[in-house]
Amino acid sequence: MFDYKLLAALEAVVQEGSFDKAARLLCLTQSAVSQRIRLLEERLGQMLVVRGTPARATAAGHRLLRHVRQVGLLEQELLGELQGDADDDYVALPVGLNNDSLSTWFLDAVGDCVARERLLLQLTVEDEGHTLALLKNGDVIGCVTSTAQAATGCVSHRLGIMRYRCIATAEFAARHFAAGVGPDTLRRAPGIIFNRRDTLHLGTLETRFSIGIAEFPLLIVPSVQSLLDAVERGLGYGICPELQVAERLAQGSLVDLLPDDPPEVTLYWQCWALQTPRLERFSATLLAEARRRLPQ
Numbered sequence: 001m002f003d004y005k006l007l008a009a010l011e012a013v014v015q016e017g018s019f020d021k022a023a024r025l026l027c028l029t030q031s032a033v034s035q036r037i038r039l040l041e042e043r044l045g046q047m048l049v050v051r052g053t054p055a056r057a058t059a060a061g062h063r064l065l066r067h068v069r070q071v072g073l074l075e076q077e078l079l080g081e082l083q084g085d086a087d088d089d090y091v092a093l094p095v096g097l098n099n100d101s102l103s104t105w106f107l108d109a110v111g112d113c114v115a116r117e118r119l120l121l122q123l124t125v126e127d128e129g130h131t132l133a134l135l136k137n138g139d140v141i142g143c144v145t146s147t148a149q150a151a152t153g154c155v156s157h158r159l160g161i162m163r164y165r166c167i168a169t170a171e172f173a174a175r176h177f178a179a180g181v182g183p184d185t186l187r188r189a190p191g192i193i194f195n196r197r198d199t200l201h202l203g204t205l206e207t208r209f210s211i212g213i214a215e216f217p218l219l220i221v222p223s224v225q226s227l228l229d230a231v232e233r234g235l236g237y238g239i240c241p242e243l244q245v246a247e248r249l250a251q252g253s254l255v256d257l258l259p260d261d262p263p264e265v266t267l268y269w270q271c272w273a274l275q276t277p278r279l280e281r282f283s284a285t286l287l288a289e290a291r292r293r294l295p296q
Contacts, residue, residue: 007068009036010048010057014065017054057137066138066153066272069094073141073276091278093119096135096143098128099194100162101267103224104243106144109289110282117278128162128265129199135270141279142271156270157287160294164200164263165245167254168237176237181257183209190217190236192227201239204263239263243293267294 012022013033023030041048048061057065073091093114097106102125114121124134131143136151150156168177176189186209193201196213205211219236221227228245231238237257248254256262269290271283 003040004068006036006040006043007064009033010040010061011065011068013037013049013055014057014061017056019055062137066136069138069141070272070274073279074274090118090120091276092122093279093282094122094124094140096124096126096131096140096145098131098144098267099125099224100164100241100244101128101144104241105290105293109293110286113282113285117281119278119282127194127197127199128267130197132270142269142283145268145270146265147270148266148268150270153273154270155273156268157283159267159269159287159290160296162265162267163242163295164239164265165242165249166204166237166239166257166263167231167245167249168257169232169234169253170255172234172237173255173257177257183211186211187216190219192219192221192230192236192238194224194227195220195222200263200265204239 009022009026009028012025013019016022016025019030019033019037023033026033037049044060044064046060047058048064050056050058102123110121113119122140124131124140126134128144128146131140132145132147132151134140135143135145135154144159148156148158166181172189177185179185186205191201191205196202202213205216217236219230221230221238224240224244227238228240230236231240231254232248242262245254249256267290269283269286271279275283
C-alpha cells in the first residue's frame with residue numbers, strides 16, 4: 001500500500017514546481033517535503049522528480065501521479081455517496097482540449113451537465129495533436145484529441161469531424177490570389193497562424209503545397225476570435241473552424257480559398273478507463289452532444 005502523505009508531497013512538488021512552494025502549500029518544512037520524496041523514491045527504487053527549475057516529474061513520477069489523481073476522484077465520489085449529496089459537493093474535473101473546440105462547441109455541449117453534476121471544470125488548452133500528453137502525464141482525466149489510439153489505461157471514443165475553412169476577405173483574395181491558390185501565391189501571401197505549433201495551418205501548407213513555416217510571411221495571433229478579427233481586417237488569410245465562420249461565408253463577407261477540399265480533423269475523447277460515476281455521465285453527455293453538433 002502507498003503512503004498517501006508521501007504521494008501528496010509528490011503531487012505538491014510537481015504542481016508547484018519547487019520543493020519550497022510545495023512545503024508552503026502543505027504547511028511543512030522544505031526538509032520534510034524532501035525527505036518524503038526521497039523515502040518514496042527509495043521504496044519504489046527509482047527517481048520520481050527531476051530536481052530542477054522548475055521541478056518536474058519523471059516518467060515514473062507521471063504514472064504515479066495519474067494513479068494518485070484517479071484514487072483521489074474515486075475517494076471523493078465515494079465520500080459524497082456515503083455522506084449524501086450536499087449543495088457544496090463539487091468535484092474538480094481537469095480536462096485538456098484544443099482552443100477551436102473550446103471557442104465553438106465544447107461549452108454548449110457540456111454546460112448543462114457541468115452545472116447539474118456540480119463539476120468544477122479545470123481546462124488546459126493545447127493543440128489537438130498535443131493534448132494527449134496531458135492525459136498521459138496525469139495532468140487531466142480526459143482530453144479532446146486528434147489521436148485515435150487509446151493511451152495505456154485509457155479508452156478512446158470518436159467525437160466527430162472538426163471542419164475548417166481557409167478564409168480571407170474578398171479584397172485580400174483578389175489582391176493575393178488572383179492567379180489562384182497555389183505554392184507560388186501562398187509563398188507571397190501573409191498567413192495568420194495561431195502559434196508555431198499550429199499543426200492545422202502549417203500541416204495543410206506542408207502536405208498540400210510543400211511549403212514550410214519559413215517560406216511564407218506569417219502573423220501569429222494566439223486567439224481564435226482575434227485570428228478571425230485579423231482576417232476580417234484584411235491582414236492575411238487564416239484557417240478557422242467552419243462553426244465559427246459559416247454565417248460570414250454565407251453572407252459573402254469572407255471567401256473560402258479551398259472550397260472543394262476544406263481541411264478536416266477527426267476528434268476523439270480519451271479518458272481514464274477507470275471512471276467515477278460522475279465522470280461516466282460527463283463522458284456520455286460529451287459524446288452524445290459532440291456527435292450531434294459535429295459532422296460524422
